Structures are given as structure tokens and as C-alpha cells.
Amino acid sequence: MPRIAIRRRIATAAVLCALVAVPACTEQPVEEVGGAGPSQEPRHECPDGEPLAETLSNDAAWQMCWQVEPQRGLVLTDIRYTPPGREPVRIAVSLSLAQLEVPYDSGERLTEDLTDAGFGGTAMQTLGETECVGERIATAVPNIGDGTHGSSPTREVLCSEVRDAGLAYRLQDDGEVTAARRTDLTLTTISKVGWYEYLNTYTFGADGSIRPSLGATGDLSPVDYTDHDHGSAVGPGDTDHAASHSHNAVWRVHWALGGRGGLAVEQYDADPTGRAGPESPILAGRLTPLTEPSTARWTDRRWWRVLAPDRRNADNHPISYQIDLGGTDGFTFVRDQERHGAETGYDIAFTNADECEVFAVANRGACGDGVLDYVADGADEPLDDVVSWVAVGYHHVPRDEDQSPMEMHWQGFTMTPRGLLAQRPDVPAGREDLNGRPQDAEY
Numbered sequence: 117m118p119r120i121a122i123r124r125r126i127a128t129a130a131v132l133c134a135l136v137a138v139p140a141c142t143e144q145p146v147e148e149v150g151g152a153g154p155s156q157e158p159r160h161e162c163p164d165g166e167p168l169a170e171t172l173s174n175d176a177a178w179q180m181c182w183q184v185e186p187q188r189g190l191v192l193t194d195i196r197y198t199p200p201g202r203e204p205v206r207i208a209v210s211l212s213l214a215q216l217e218v219p220y221d222s223g224e225r226l227t228e229d230l231t232d233a234g235f236g237g238t239a240m241q242t243l244g245e246t247e248c249v250g251e252r253i254a255t256a257v258p259n260i261g262d263g264t265h266g267s268s269p270t271r272e273v274l275c276s277e278v279r280d281a282g283l284a285y286r287l288q289d290d291g292e293v294t295a296a297r298r299t300d301l302t303l304t305t306i307s308k309v310g311w312y313e314y315l316n317t318y319t320f321g322a323d324g325s326i327r328p329s330l331g332a333t334g335d336l337s338p339v340d341y342t343d344h345d346h347g348s349a350v351g352p353g354d355t356d357h358a359a360s361h362s363h364n365a366v367w368r369v370h371w372a373l374g375g376r377g378g379l380a381v382e383q384y385d386a387d388p389t390g391r392a393g394p395e396s397p398i399l400a401g402r403l404t405p406l407t408e409p410s411t412a413r414w415t416d417r418r419w420w421r422v423l424a425p426d427r428r429n430a431d432n433h434p435i436s437y438q439i440d441l442g443g444t445d446g447f448t449f450v451r452d453q454e455r456h457g458a459e460t461g462y463d464i465a466f467t468n469a470d471e472c473e474v475f476a477v478a479n480r481g482a483c484g485d486g487v488l489d490y491v492a493d494g495a496d497e498p499l500d501d502v503v504s505w506v507a508v509g510y511h512h513v514p515r516d517e518d519q520s521p522m523e524m525h526w527q528g529f530t531m532t533p534r535g536l537l538a539q540r541p542d543v544p545a546g547r548e549d550l551n552g553r554p555q556d557a558e559y
């Protein structure tokens with residue numbers, strides 16, 4: 117075992133003892149989440165090695181288990197966030213990529229990278245000090261399948277970094293500045309699939325936010341050159357048109373807000389009413405429950421949240437996480453177009469958890485080929501044990517600067533706590549009483 121991994125194990129154990137020294141209790145949902153009383157959460161044990169644990173700038177901590185699977189690559193499980201001075205809250209049962217499809221605009225190539233090639237196994241790269249300035253963590257990665265046959269060398273494949281994430285907040289009040297920077301924990305693996313090398317990165321913020329992202333580098337495919345209409349010239353003059361293509365990624369998030377099950381989903385929209393007040397147009401904002409498994413498209417001002425209606429913060433608001441896509445490139449998987457028609461794409465989908473439902477498309481087993489089947493099959497079951505399938509596309513029109521190697525390009529989305537606590541997790545001195553409309557006369 118490399119030295120770095122041993123050092124990390126000791127640090128991990130110390131942090132864990134501080135965080136979850138309370139004996140296992142029950143899996144019952146808690147009334148108020150993130151309180152300061154005894155932990156309601158079972159002890160954090162990982163089936164496959166040591167937990168990851170990191171305390172960030174504001175004393176918030178993240179803990180989770182991790183493993184490398186042959187197809188999905190990095191899979192994070194039992195993800196918990198501990199706000200400063202409080203007990204850990206379970207956020208997700210699991211989090212991973214669920215598919216990466218790459219169709220070329222020329223129509224000449226299509227790959228479903230997770231199920232065709234896989235992000236684990238020999239595709240998963242050993243990291244060096246340039247790829248990872250944090251801690252490189254080793255695990256046994258089978259060369260073939262699940263390791264039943266062949267060898268499973270222990271390699272440093274996971275990078276854990278705590279990064280400066282800039283300003284967390286700043287407030288100038290009566291000439292006095294209250295400000296803090298924050299750190300983020302990033303976990304990254306690199307998988308080489310064909311000519312591309314993908315960074316599979318998860319960023320966990322001190323504020324409780326989670327940002328899955330996929331970065332691509334490596335080289336443009338040397339065998340996918342096409343004409344002017346389906347690519348762009350990357351060589352001298354109007355020659356050598358590297359084919360445009362899409363990186364169609366879906367992430368699977370199995371939620372556990374304070375405990376598995378008992379969850380619900382809502383969609384937020386704010387639309388112009390056509391009326392105006394004295395100073396500005398009037399918009400009407402609302403949350404609409406999505407009660408059954410369903411798909412949805414992103415549009416301006418739209419976001420979703422997964423909530424635990426029966427688990428409340430100190431303001432008696434249900435704890436929830438908000439899912440923001442931003443303006444990403446929408447897509448419909450090619451296989452979904454062929455099976456379900458061209459108009460069946462989605463930016464997000466919600467289903468109830470089923471261990472057989474692993475891949476967003478090209479799934480194997482009796483539970484369907486992908487998300488559209490899962491949604492149709494579960495259409496009459498109320499959402500409860502919620503899984504989000506988040507689709508984020510990136511249409512890549514090659515540019516001169518992609519040669520060579522290609523500069524990283526990124527795609528991803530953000531999940532942010534919404535009412536996990538009654539206030540920000542790290543209220544600075546003097547701001548403790550600000551929870552709701554200020555009582556001061558000057559307002």
C-alpha cells in the first residue's frame with residue numbers, strides 16, 4: 117500500500133471518530149434534521165474499504181464511501197454532510213455517472229462509453245503529481261471485469277483535493293466587513309476511453325453543495341474527419357474538418373435526505389404574468405409537485421428540488437436539495453430516439469430506486485433499456501425513494517486549439533441545499549438572530 121494511502125487512513129479514522137462516535141441507532145427519519153443531539157444515523161461503514169472524510173474551511177465535513185466499478189467507474193455511496201457543530205445528515209445513497217453517449221454529427225460513429233468501454237478497469241488511469249496536487253488514494257482495480265479472473269493491481273486512481281473556492285460571503289455593514297473564504301473537497305478519477313480522457317469529478321462545498329462534472333481532454337479522434345457541414349477546419353485553410361459531436365452525460369443520484377425513502381419532488385417555475393407593478397413586471401413563481409416518475413425539460417428560471425416533507429429544519433421547512441442545470445445542451449440519446457421517437461428527450465427524470473436500473477440507456481436486465489422505460493414502468497407508483505437522472509450535454513465543435521492535447525472542456529450541474537438548515541451552516545458572530553424579516557426599525 118503506498119505511503120500516502122496509509123497516512124490518509126489514519127487521518128480518516130480520527131475524523132470519523134469525532135463525527136460518528138455515537139452507536140448505531142435506527143433508520144427512522146428524524147424530526148428535526150441537523151440538530152445538535154445524539155446522532156440518528158447508523159455508523160458509517162463502507163463495504164469496500166475506508167470511508168472518505170474531509171473537514172472544510174467552516175468546520176463542515178463530508179463523509180462517503182467510494183468504489184470503482186468496471187463500467188460506471190467511480191461510484192460514491194452513503195454520502196453525508198455534517199454542518200458545523202451538528203450531527204451528520206445523510207444526503208444520498210449513491211451518486212455516479214449513468215451513461216456517456218458520444219454521437220458524431222457526421223452520423224459515422226456512436227459510442228455508449230460506460231457500457232461499451234467502461235470507466236473502470238484498465239481504462240481508469242493511475243494518477244501522478246501533476247494530475248493530483250492533493251492526496252492520491254489507491255484501491256485494487258481489476259484488470260478484467262469484477263476481478264474474478266485476472267489480476268487486480270492496487271493503484272492510485274482517486275484524487276482527493278481540498279481547494280480554495282473563493283469568497284463564501286462578504287457583508288459590509290456600518291463600515292465593518294464580515295467576510296470568509298471557503299474550501300471545496302473535489303474527488304476525481306481519470307478514465308481513458310478511445311482518444312479521449314475524461315475527468316470524472318465531484319465537488320463538495322463547505323456550504324453543502326454538490327457539483328458533479330465531467331471534463332474531457334486527450335485528443336480529437338484521428339479517424340473522424342468529415343466535410344464542412346459536419347465539422348470544422350482545424351488544419352491549414354479550409355481543410356481537415358474534425359467532426360462535431362456531442363458528449364451526452366447522465367448522472368444518477370439516489371437521494372436520502374435524512375434517510376432513505378419518504379421523499380418527494382417538486383418543479384419550480386416563474387413566469388411573466390403580463391402585468392406590471394409600479395416598478396417592475398410581475399412574475400408568478402410556484403412549486404409544482406411531480407408525484408409520479410416522470411421526465412422534464414429545462415427552461416428559463418426552472419429548477420427542481422427533492423424534499424423530505426416529514427423531515428424539517430428549525431424553521432419547520434422540509435429539508436431539500438435544489439437541482440440546477442443552468443443552460444446546458446439538451447439531448448435525446450440516439451437509442452432513445454430509435455426506440456421511443458425523436459421527441460422523447462429529457463433534461464431530468466425522476467424514478468423510484470431500483471438496483472436493476474443502473475444505466476440511463478443501454479441498461480441490461482429485465483427492468484428496461486433505460487430511463488424512458490423506468491419512467492413508463494413506474495408511472496403509477498408515487499415517488500418515494502427518489503432517484504434523479506440528470507442529463508447534461510455538451511455539443512463539441514472542434515477548434516484549432518483542440519490540437520494538441522485538447523484543452524479541458526467541462527459539463528455538469530449543481531445540487532444545493534434548500535432548507536437543510538434554518539440558516540446558513542456557519543453563521544458568523546453577530547448574525548445569529550437574522551432568520552426572517554429583520555425587526556430593526558431602519559428596515
Ligand SMILES: [Cu+2]
Pocket residue numbers: 332361363512
Ligand atoms: Cu469532444
